[in-house]
Amino acid sequence: MKAITPVNERGNFSRRHFLSTASAAVAALWFTPGRLFAEGESPVIGFRKAAATAKITIQKLRGNISLLEGSGGNITVLTGRDGKLLVDAGITASRARITEALDSLSADPVRHLVNTHWHFDHTDGNEWLHSLGAEITAHENTRKHLSVATRVDDWNFTFPPSPKGALPAKVFKKDHKLHVNGTKLVLEHYGPSHTDSDISVRFTEADILQTGDTWWNGHFPFIDYSTGGSINGTIGAAEVNIAKVAEKTIVVPGHGPIGGKSQLIEFRDMLITIRERVAALKEQGKSLDEVVASKPTADYDARWGSFFINGRTFTGLVYAGV
Ligand SMILES: [Zn+2]
Numbered sequence: 001m002k003a004i005t006p007v008n009e010r011g012n013f014s015r016r017h018f019l020s021t022a023s024a025a026v027a028a029l030w031f032t033p034g035r036l037f038a039e040g041e042s043p044v045i046g047f048r049k050a051a052a053t054a055k056i057t058i059q060k061l062r063g064n065i066s067l068l069e070g071s072g073g074n075i076t077v078l079t080g081r082d083g084k085l086l087v088d089a090g091i092t093a094s095r096a097r098i099t100e101a102l103d104s105l106s107a108d109p110v111r112h113l114v115n116t117h118w119h120f121d122h123t124d125g126n127e128w129l130h131s132l133g134a135e136i137t138a139h140e141n142t143r144k145h146l147s148v149a150t151r152v153d154d155w156n157f158t159f160p161p162s163p164k165g166a167l168p169a170k171v172f173k174k175d176h177k178l179h180v181n182g183t184k185l186v187l188e189h190y191g192p193s194h195t196d197s198d199i200s201v202r203f204t205e206a207d208i209l210q211t212g213d214t215w216w217n218g219h220f221p222f223i224d225y226s227t228g229g230s231i232n233g234t235i236g237a238a239e240v241n242i243a244k245v246a247e248k249t250i251v252v253p254g255h256g257p258i259g260g261k262s263q264l265i266e267f268r269d270m271l272i273t274i275r276e277r278v279a280a281l282k283e284q285g286k287s288l289d290e291v292v293a294s295k296p297t298a299d300y301d302a303r304w305g306s307f308f309i310n311g312r313t314f315t316g317l318v319y320a321g322v
Helices: 015-030 044-052 090-106 126-131 142-146 233-242 263-282 288-294 296-304 309-317
Strands: 057-064 067-068 075-078 084-087 112-116 135-139 151-152 157-159 170-172 177-180 183-189 201-202 208-212 250-252
Touching: 015 208, 044 157, 057 090, 057 250, 067 090, 075 090, 075 201, 090 126, 112 126, 112 177, 112 309, 126 135, 135 142, 142 170, 170 177, 201 233, 233 263, 263 288, 263 296, 263 309, 288 309, 296 309
Parallel strands: 084 112, 112 135, 135 170, 208 250
Antiparallel strands: 057 067, 067 075, 075 084, 151 157, 177 183, 183 201, 201 208
């Protein structure tokens, strides 16, 4: 996954460069033994800075569905006569480049937005997309967390209440269906997993499943204990995702490239193995520092630890929940 792209002529960092270097530095800073972050810049600030110059790439998936990658979490776009439907909103600093990408897909106005969960890298763009006419649909806990000041301890950051226009107008508890542009979309709550607000979005006819941050393809995931996430819930959601897909299903993760069933299984197995190792060490009475020092993720770090969450941070996230 690690790709080095040179700083461009204007001195801006490309997204990949940021992800492979700057955020690795943030992640390294972010973890000091005994706590998950160090004093200094919150990773939220780093992500927002990167989004201001990030390049947005477009990948056609199936039918009238495309993937926009580069601003926070993955964004899918369904085009058609009912107007565009977006799943996730990216980061506001990328508005100009997201607009350019949307315009290149079709002339349809944006009319619908679904949030996979409440995190800023999936909802930051809610306000401007709503101002264009998008009705926002999400799990009720997404609205709850966006409505009030919400702190994520591990990010050392408190998000202020979102402006009214950014709040989902349509919320649900368990599941919800939408019919847009000849497509049936099925939205289903996972239960507490990465947060307590995560939903999957299935584009039924195209056989595409978007998992939000219950799946990071090729990366250790963040787990937000501040708003109901846990390692056990994350493993539970990984099992749900495997059960939801067939061999031909295109699966869109919250972060990383698209994949399918075999990558979901690989991710689930990685979570279970590291959970077992960390739990065994904690049961022996080892402190977090001691568990981190024993490097329970060592054989996974090269493959999974080069993005936002490195092996040390992930060990801390697992330790907190076993
Ligand atoms: Zn998230």
